[in-house]
Amino acid sequence: MAQALINEGALGRNRRVKRLGRLCLWLNPLVAYFFLWAPILVLVLFSFNQSKSVASFTGFTLKWYSNILNNVVGAESAFSTELMLNAFRNSLFVGAIATAIATVLGTMIALSMARGSFPGKRLLDGLLFLPVVIPEITQAISLAIFFKVAFDWIHLLSGERVFPGFHTIIMAHVTFNISYVAIVVRARLADMDPTLEEAASDLGANPWQTFWRVTFPLILPGVIAGALLAFTLSLDDFVITFFTSGVGTTTLPVFVYGLLKLTVTPEVNAISTIMMLLSTFLIGISLALQGRGASRS
């Protein structure tokens, strides 16, 4: 009878399985995080390495960081602070303008998707995710071809010759940023209680007043989060920028790539580390804003 009540063998086996499961649950994130962070860790580590070679770590130094700010012209290392700062300025310029345009357009799309009803809404909904999922290189090449064709037409019709430059990079960045902004703002709008807009209308606010006094303040965290995300993506983008840039429009990632073509200098490691910190910081704020939005309503 006792055996029928409690099966000791099965109970012990269950305990062992449970212990193994717990161990795996603990190991799993460690392995995953190792894959995620090991390469980056190496990069950060060697940005502080005294030796130029990545063969071994010979000691701690901030030399490469100071090199970024002080021109180094030598046989073994050549780094132009002026060119780098110029590239950085270009990045900020492209990022700011592309972000501003993408934020306005993305927010407008999100609003029409959440509140409007029009034919093809579901199709547009699906298409919105396209820039997020298609390979960047595909988008880059398609944009490059599109600009080429467009410029040829302009030449044909008006006789004006147009060349790629900041305008093409900015337009290209806007195209992929719109999706990210729209997705973030839409999530925020989905969180928002639509009766709040009815309440505003009930209290005498016309649609314009309702938008600016109720809807917009409530989605603002989402809009800012979307803008920060867009700005970060814009700062970090290499592939699309590379394919749509013209003369004198080198952005920071393109500049870094240029350095790599010569030789892997430790300054690259240092710049990359700084860029990573900046991006992480911006994305962190963006995520915090998105999280705050969700928990408040």
Add this chain to the structure above:
Amino acid sequence: MTAFDVELIDIVKDFDSGGGRVRAVDHVNVQIADGEFFALLGPSGCGKTTTLRLIAGFEQPSSGRVLIRGRAMEGIPAYHRPVNTVFQDYALFPHLTVEQNIMFGLQMEGVDKKEAQKRALESLEQVRLPGVGRRRPHQLSGGQQQRVALARALVKQPAVLLLDEPLGALDLKLRKNMQVELKALQRDVGITFIYVTHDQEEAITMADRIAVMNQGEMLQVGGPKEIYERPGTHFVADFIGETNFVDGTLVERDADGFGRVKLMNDAVIRAQLSHTLAASDGPVLVAIRPERITISPANAEPAERGTTSLPAKLVDSQYIGTDTRYILRIGETIELVARLQNLDDRPKAIFAVGQAVTVRWSDASTTVLDH
């Protein structure tokens, strides 16, 4: 100028739903007087909230007309209508303070900030919630938020205040208190209240008149007493309070508003006919409220005129606090519930289960309804 604050004239509202059309409001006609406390009562999905939204201007009728203070509301958006709404989940603006919430509607009218502030404070006093003006809505309890929502709507001094199950989210005790307070407030301000609820007790205690709705139709409109005592349909009698329904056959319609109904056990009783009774003979339902049935010993003296008296058997009794419910059987098939109040001078159990008794009720407290 009519005396009515709100008139609904043959209102129909259809919604598209996945290819089909759903009729949410079905030819509703009603006139609501100035200063009236009017309840729209019905189960969820009966169209009561849609009716309210049609008056508020959040929905447009498919056909029919809404008049507010005699003025046709066709093409007039919600923000230009002289009505304000207390929403079910309050819909307070989370990014504004309580005071700013209340000032919102005034500022939309162009009232200057100082004046708006003053009136917001007065309004908070009126709903007995002073001193919370600087707080955010989420820092308040449900009951307090409810008061803020009320203050925000009342401060606009609307012609009509629309309330969409405003007490639905509160617990029972608070709800009872708020019922009394709301009614007193309505008497004070003299504004017409249109009050949506699925709680029949709430409607009966608060409203001057009640409209019972089901499946988009307004089945009956009347005072609480009329709705309770003279239900016009099976649904109304069933939805409001507890009712016994006894199957029978109408054998004769008298001229005095009464008729003779033959029950399943072949007994013929005299019962009052509903105003809306269509049948002149054939199957009907006799509705009798449990508290109108009295129980006497089996050998009780003969009934007086105008009273029905039938032999029955006590099947079960349930003590439910204020009352005791007695389950009675007449003949083989007719089951009735009687409710007797547990007055302190009455012995706990007068009748024993299984005992033969006599049940009685006044003929005037029955209603004969269409089957």
